[in-house]
Structure formats: structure tokens, C-alpha cells
Amino acid sequence: MDIVSVNSLPYEDFVDVFGNVVEKCPIVAAAVWSRRPFSSLADLVASINDFIDALPESGKEGILRVHPDLAGRDLQGGTLTPESREEQGQAGLDTLTTAEVSRMARLNKEYKDHFGFPFVICARMNNKAKILQQLEKRLGNERAHERTRAIDEVKKICHLRLQGLVVPDRSNKL
Numbered sequence: 001m002d003i004v005s006v007n008s009l010p011y012e013d014f015v016d017v018f019g020n021v022v023e024k025c026p027i028v029a030a031a032v033w034s035r036r037p038f039s040s041l042a043d044l045v046a047s048i049n050d051f052i053d054a055l056p057e058s059g060k061e062g063i064l065r066v067h068p069d070l071a072g073r074d075l076q077g078g079t080l081t082p083e084s085r086e087e088q089g090q091a092g093l094d095t096l097t098t099a100e101v102s103r104m105a106r107l108n109k110e111y112k113d114h115f116g117f118p119f120v121i122c123a124r125m126n127n128k129a130k131i132l133q134q135l136e137k138r139l140g141n142e143r144a145h146e147r148t149r150a151i152d153e154v155k156k157i158c159h160l161r162l163q164g165l166v167v168p169d170r171s172n173k174l
């Protein structure tokens with residue numbers, strides 16, 4: 001879909017198409033619909049990022065709390081959204097050994113117990129080794145810093161999902 005088509009969508013269709021660019025947070029798409037017309041894909045991305053940045057801390061933590069764990073029960077139980085299933089599979093999280101699954105579960109629990117929200121990382125930009133390394137490294141972060149770091153990962157996930165839905169802008173092509 002190109003940006004002209006995006007701008008012509010009624011809000012119901014806009015939410016249908018973009019409702020999961022932020023995992024399980026259709027309110028984000030429903031909110032930024034009001035900011036149309038978007039001049040480009042980059043403008044749509046910026047509108048979503050601005051909406052997220054304007055949320056209070058509790059809102060940002062709410063976004064994080066609806067993310068499925070990496071290699072967690074949703075993956076094991078087949079209840080991931082299609083987007084998350086694709087992303088986690090691409091990072092090799094669906095082929096972990098039993099020991100790796102246990103290690104991820106232990107570290108995810110340690111992280112959640114410490115921060116009160118789950119560890120979030122853009123799986124498509126990482127692999128299982130880097131994800132485990134980041135999980136251990138970020139466990140040591142101060143809470144406010146880690147919240148910002150995790151939201152940055154949400155924005156990366158969102159950007160990649162948007163790139164799969166909206167064709168790059170032709171307007172700046174010679």
C-alpha cells in the first residue's frame with residue numbers, strides 16, 4: 001500500500017491494517033489516524049513514535065507488558081500473533097534446545113521480577129545469542145533507562161512492521 005492509500009483509509013480499516021504494528025496495542029493506530037494525511041512512511045513512523053513518547057511512564061510500561069516473552073509460553077503454545085511468530089522464528093527462537101529455553105525462561109523471569117515489565121528486543125535485528133547477551137546485559141540497567149531502552153526496541157519492531165505494510169515513498173525518487 002502506498003501513502004496515498006494509507007491516507008484514504010477510514011479509521012476502521014486503518015486500525016485493521018496497522019492495529020498490530022505495536023504489539024497488541026491497536027489504540028496506537030486508532031490514535032494516530034487523526035494525524036493523517038501522512039506525507040510519507042517516515043511521517044507515519046514519526047507520528048507513532050511521537051504518540052508513544054508522549055505517554056506517561058505507566059503507558060509506556062503498559063505497552064511493554066503486552067509483549068509476549070521471547071521463546072516463552074506463547075511461542076511454545078502457538079498463541080503468538082503472526083508478526084511475533086515470524087519475528088521470533090527468524091531469530092531462531094523456535095529452535096532452542098531445552099537448556100536454552102530454560103535459560104531464557106529464567107532470565108526473562110529475573111528481568112520481569114526486577115523491572116515489572118518483560119524484556120523486549122527487536123528480534124529481527126538480533127539472533128538468539130545476541131538476545132541472550134542483551135538480556136543479561138540490560139538486567140543491570142537502572143529502571144528509567146531500561147524503560148527507555150525497551151521502548152526504543154518497540155519502535156524498531158514497529159518500524160519494521162510498517163515497512164512490510166507501506167511501500168517506500170516514491171515521491172523522493174528521481
Ligand SMILES: NC(=O)NC1=NC(=O)NC1=O
Nearest residue numbers: 084087119120121122123
Ligand atoms: N519480548 C519481545 O521482545 N518480543 C518480541 N520481540 C520481537 O521482535 N517480536 C516479539 O514478539
